[in-house]
Amino acid sequence: MAELAALLFDVDGTLADTERDGHRVAFNRAFAEANLDWDWSEDLYGKLLAVTGGKERIRYYLDNFNMEFQRPEGLDDFIAGLHAAKTRQYTEMLSQGIIPLRPGVKRLIEEARSAGLRLAVVTTTTPANVQALLEHALHPEAMSWFEVIAAGDIVPAKKPAPDIYVWAMEQMNLSPEQCIAFEDSHNGIRSSLGADLTTIISVNGYTRDENFDGAALVVDHWGEPGSPFTVLQGNAHDANCLDLALVKKLHG
Ligand code: XBP
Ligand code: MG
Numbered sequence: 315m316a317e318l319a320a321l322l323f324d325v326d327g328t329l330a331d332t333e334r335d336g337h338r339v340a341f342n343r344a345f346a347e348a349n350l351d352w353d354w355s356e357d358l359y360g361k362l363l364a365v366t367g368g369k370e371r372i373r374y375y376l377d378n379f380n381m382e383f384q385r386p387e388g389l390d391d392f393i394a395g396l397h398a399a400k401t402r403q404y405t406e407m408l409s410q411g412i413i414p415l416r417p418g419v420k421r422l423i424e425e426a427r428s429a430g431l432r433l434a435v436v437t438t439t440t441p442a443n444v445q446a447l448l449e450h451a452l453h454p455e456a457m458s459w460f461e462v463i464a465a466g467d468i469v470p471a472k473k474p475a476p477d478i479y480v481w482a483m484e485q486m487n488l489s490p491e492q493c494i495a496f497e498d499s500h501n502g503i504r505s506s507l508g509a510d511l512t513t514i515i516s517v518n519g520y521t522r523d524e525n526f527d528g529a530a531l532v533v534d535h536w537g538e539p540g541s542p543f544t545v546l547q548g549n550a551h552d553a554n555c556l557d558l559a560l561v562k563k564l565h566g
Contacts, residue, residue, distance in 0.1 A: 315566045319492040320432035321423075322482060322511065325465075326439055327498030327518050329419050330447055333363065334519065336413050337439075340404035341368070344396050347403075352380065360520050366438040366501050367472045369397045401440050408446035415451045416516065418536030418543075418555055423452070425558045427459055434462040436482045436495070438472045441465040462486055474501040476508030483509070494565045500524035512565055514556065517546065530564040 326332045338359045345352040354362065358379065365374040372393050376383055386392045407413070426433060435444055444465050448456040457463070464482035471477045483493060495506035495513045499521045506513040507528050515532040517524070526532045530548060537543030537555030553560040 316489065316491040318431065318494060318562055318565045320434060320461075320486060320488055320494075321426050321561070322434050322436045322479065322493050322495045322506075323423075324495070324497045324499075324502050324506075325435060325437040325444055325447065327521060328416070328496050328502070328516060330413050330415050330451060331518050332413055332443075332447070334359065336407060337368070337400075337404060340400045340407060341372075343403040344399035347399055348396060350396075363499070363520055364501075366474070367466075368400055368440065369393050370472065372396060401442055405442055405446040408443070408450050411450055413447065413451060416535050417538050417541060420452060421538065422536060422556055422558065422561070423459070426561075429558055431558075432486060432488075433460045434464065434482050434486060435460050436464045436479050437466075438478070439465060474504035474508070476505050479506055479509035479511060494530075494561060500526070503529060514561070514564060515547075516543075516556075531560075 323329060326337065334356055338354055338356070341354055352375075362371050362375055365371050376385070423433065437444060441463060444463055445457055448460075453459070462482050462485045464478050464485070469475070469477040469481050479495065483490065490510035493511055495511040497503050497506055497513055497515055498518055503513050503515060503526055512530050513528070515526050515529045516535050517532065526547060531545070531550060532547035533543040533545055533550070533556065535543055539555055542554035543556065551560060551563050
């Protein structure tokens, strides 16, 4: 195995628990603003997470859960308009600091930075959402810590397709053997494994029971020295939180 050169981070669910209390609420606010009576409950949203990408998720909802809705002419534009309103709502929520980073995220990113590792974000979400989260929850300058922000519609085929990881590694001129990926979901690991990346999973409420075959390690969260993680799958080499030493061991 080549030496570890870069850490590639998923965002939603991995760096922060954004889906239930962030994206879902922002979608509902955008629907209300447009005078739609759509209400995405926590349960329904769990089903809608089968599809990544906000615009794609709205279409999936109409196709499978709201078939009686009278579609306007120009459905693509209608969905794009709703999604733009949702992004505005979501970034406003993040600017109020309501979504914190998950345990250990700031610690590991700072440790990796100090060690000179290269960092990238590889996500399905809209670039403005990444910026809002990094600047408000990590550090005002955090966007500059990441060499590449691979996000949103940069590639047409979103996760679970591997394309966004492949694109990020191309930008960085790195091979999969030089990188490791951090994900939280089945769609995420399908994408990272599809790009031949060793992958560490931290589950959340929506993804806990998903299939993570092929993961190097599955934990409930990355943990802090005084607040250990629980190992759900794999070998944590006697560590009780995810630090760079463990990441390097898992990378092999
Ligand atoms: C998360 C997603 C995204 C967000 C919504 O992907 O599936 O669709 O829920 O974001 P990842 P947008 O875990 O890869 O970050 O509405 O901006 O598409
Ligand atoms: Mg995710």
